[in-house]
Amino acid sequence: MDNSGQDDPGVFPPITAPDDEIRDRAVARHTQLTKPVGSLGRLEELGAWVSACQGVCPPKPFERPRVVVFAGDHGIATQGVSAYPSEVTAQMVANFLAGGAAVNVLATAAGATVRVVDVAVAGETSPTVSKFKVRNGSGLIDREDALTAAETAAAVKAGRDIADEEIDGGADVLVAGDMGIGNTTPSAVLIAALTGSEPVAVVGRGTGIDDQGWMRKTAAIRDALRRARKVGADPVALLRTAGGADLAAMAGFLAQAAARRTPVVLDGVVVGAAAMVAEELAPGAREWWVAGHRSVEPAHAIVLDHLDLKPILDFGMRLGEGSGALTALPVLSAATRILAEMATFADAGIAGPADAPQPAATPPPAAQAAAPEPSFTEPVPPAEPEPPKFTVAPPLDL
Numbered sequence: 001m002d003n004s005g006q007d008d009p010g011v012f013p014p015i016t017a018p019d020d021e022i023r024d025r026a027v028a029r030h031t032q033l034t035k036p037v038g039s040l041g042r043l044e045e046l047g048a049w050v051s052a053c054q055g056v057c058p059p060k061p062f063e064r065p066r067v068v069v070f071a072g073d074h075g076i077a078t079q080g081v082s083a084y085p086s087e088v089t090a091q092m093v094a095n096f097l098a099g100g101a102a103v104n105v106l107a108t109a110a111g112a113t114v115r116v117v118d119v120a121v122a123g124e125t126s127p128t129v130s131k132f133k134v135r136n137g138s139g140l141i142d143r144e145d146a147l148t149a150a151e152t153a154a155a156v157k158a159g160r161d162i163a164d165e166e167i168d169g170g171a172d173v174l175v176a177g178d179m180g181i182g183n184t185t186p187s188a189v190l191i192a193a194l195t196g197s198e199p200v201a202v203v204g205r206g207t208g209i210d211d212q213g214w215m216r217k218t219a220a221i222r223d224a225l226r227r228a229r230k231v232g233a234d235p236v237a238l239l240r241t242a243g244g245a246d247l248a249a250m251a252g253f254l255a256q257a258a259a260r261r262t263p264v265v266l267d268g269v270v271v272g273a274a275a276m277v278a279e280e281l282a283p284g285a286r287e288w289w290v291a292g293h294r295s296v297e298p299a300h301a302i303v304l305d306h307l308d309l310k311p312i313l314d315f316g317m318r319l320g321e322g323s324g325a326l327t328a329l330p331v332l333s334a335a336t337r338i339l340a341e342m343a344t345f346a347d348a349g350i351a352g353p354a355d356a357p358q359p360a361a362t363p364p365p366a367a368q369a370a371a372p373e374p375s376f377t378e379p380v381p382p383a384e385p386e387p388p389k390f391t392v393a394p395p396l397d398l
Helices: 020-030 042-054 075-079 087-098 102-110 149-168 184-195 211-231 235-242 245-259 269-281 298-307 323-341 365-370
Strands: 065-072 113-120 173-179 264-266 289-291
Touching (some): 020 042, 113 149, 149 235, 173 245, 173 323, 184 235, 245 269
Parallel strands (some): 264 289
């Protein structure tokens, strides 16, 4: 566990970037594997990134991928910005625990395990997930703060502590997931506040709202953004004003993972909003993240551009829960195993690029001098082309 002795959970140590020397060694190793250089495209880049994060080349295949789903409700959901009622959040937490959600199925397929954390669900949940609960729901952000200062600090600290627990428990790659009815609204506000975007640029359909819902959501984002822009330069104050306990915990989790030198696969727009705040809290943290996918939520494209991250997949997904990141995780695992387990030309006894036949050498100058001088013929101008011949079509029989 490493909180670097800081009493303020919003203060992080300087972030050390993944090892560039190891990355260079990984790139060089790819030139020796039994394939044409660059023939595996983005897989080569991803494998080198994992190697740099681990600080070893070849990298070690992932042994304990771990998904943490942060659950919380938002007061703004009462304003008709979602297609589902707030009660669904607690019901979905129970579904996660029963193994019946998309995140459970995708995690199993990717070889990962799932942890659910109730940070601000507006209802009772199992004691197994409520250890870090900060409050029941977050404030109505278009007219009041999402959290108090103490609650914001507690939520960020919860995220840091959860990251420490998972990394100390052996997790070697992390995925952050989200669950909360209405959570794309505060996410859009955070994204707009940090990028200067207008409400209409960040508002999306979320859970599938109709046009009337979209207009209500746009108005809510507009009003919340007026309050958020006043504190946009202070990431902790921004979380307090316009975020929520789940978003604050995710931001602490992502920043702490970077401080602990552990790679993270990011999910969609909600996790992306938390990641943008985490980058403000711990500059350089983004070097430890890879974007699992591109969400169809309009604000997610702004997130990816702001963090300079290129998504692995673009499948038109918008579920959340960590689903997009988990769908991409097998690709990242494959990239890691290729670099770690594929044979080199030397290992396989195959002629590599350096052993390919070389083109014949240019004849020496003496031989060139002995050759007869070429003869030249005066060029003849080409003949004038004949004028084109046209055939008149017979008149149409109308």
